[in-house]
Amino acid sequence: MTPLVFIDGDQGTTGLQVLQWLAGRSDLRLLQLPPAHRKSAAHRAEALNDCDVALLCLPDDAAREAVALVRRPGVRIIDASSAHRTAPGWVYGLPELDAAQPARIAGAARVSNPGCYPTGAVALLKPLVDAGLLPADYPLAIHAVSGYSGRGRAGLEDHEGAAADTAVPFQVYGLGLNHKHVPEIQQHAGLAHPPVFVPAYGHYRQGIVLTIALHLRLLPAGVTAARLHAALQARYAGQTFIELQPLADDADAQRLDPRALNGSNRLRLAVFGQERTGQVLLTAVFDNLGKGAAGAAVQNLDLMLGLSVEPQGEPGSSRPESGLLQPA
Template identity: 65%
Template structure:
């Protein structure tokens, strides 16, 4: 039997290593890897990409574009985990739960671009509400998120985990120039008319994200309250395996959000916290930045693409 061949280009980076760990014991596919001395050889990389059925690119943006340029075999399909193609119209956005039919589009696609970790949470919260007309597309969206330091890649991991490095602060807000590369992706795929205000941070823990979006009910269409926002999100994700919406009662009983609560899974949990007296709602998404935010999402997309072969 000829099993599909999957090549991970960049399998020594944080995301690539986690994808490799998820796939290495699979008996239904052949995992193609290059020896250490050949991983940066353009000719060997090009050969491997053209010899596989599905290539997963775990590379910096420019290297990912270069890898796509290597492809001469029209049968090769690609999942790009970089941000190089996330707003490109000829690439299918790899967030299966984002919209009706998106999983089928991914399954049939030749080119799939994996979402960024922060955009996964933001789009999960905002797109269903914008599509339903409950959140005006010109709403002044503000997004705050804190991620485990693994979101900063190998350099950040080394800074926190190597004994010889200087002490790292317990929390660091960054992106202060308001030019974070995930922001255009959030705007486009959430269906917003204007650029959201995005403030990211890293915490002194390895992985996991809490992302929040505050909503002022007075700025929404007449009659839209917290219950309607919750009902819209619950309906949108009712049949989804990996995205869950907490009940309003469960959310009301919570006193804090743990960014590490879903580590090691491919799940995303949505909360809607309502204060009707003040006319305010807080939307939240909790998920693993190395799971649903990276390697888990790539493997989920791979499963969809393999199922269509």
């Protein structure tokens, strides 16, 4: 029988994008509540227990409440919130984490979608830690800039409509160094200590540039930018949604546009090196509402249902821009 999928929170930005990616597909059915029933715990509980897969596009507390409403053992859950990303019993929903991760996701009853920032950070760091090129106790600092959609409703209110002309163009936040994504990055990248994580918002709607600087003198002897690049290339060879830029001789002429992959489920990684100073810069570009949210959720859904249909969308394609945005 065609599997039945219920999106709890289908009017938020992630939920709306998931709906658009799934529109027109005949290999699954969508269970949707009428507007009058969306906030009814009884109707939501009924839907959560009637479906084959529940996809939670909710704030953390609401996601925990939704999980508690699921009573039927056969219901499988994908949680797009950060509530369960380091929780025991939940499979981390980054299929490219290692060679066995797609099978783990495919067989899981509970899958936690990765956070937007951790998607880029873990994708860059874990292959290097696994290969012994980056010590697990390296003193890492991760910098990332996201579009204001990562702020949720407050981002829309501060950057769109009448507020657009007076919006602050750039804001660094998380200055208490306790951002909720740090434990997720540490655990899934295999780090011995929490990295310093410095996030920021820019005056554009969506898209992320994430950077991690390394000093070769602090890495094992013989590690070079080329070896780091080769390790990433080996890990992601043949991957549908992760691409690695070639090592560039003209790095000074290059620019990273955080919006380059908007509307897609793709993640673009790169390694830039300066031989004179022994410095390396690891970078990731992706859509915080695509590979960082809805696209990843659909990718995990397809794995869990044994379907091969890839998430739709190409850079620059339109996506729903109304509804409640959930904080990154």
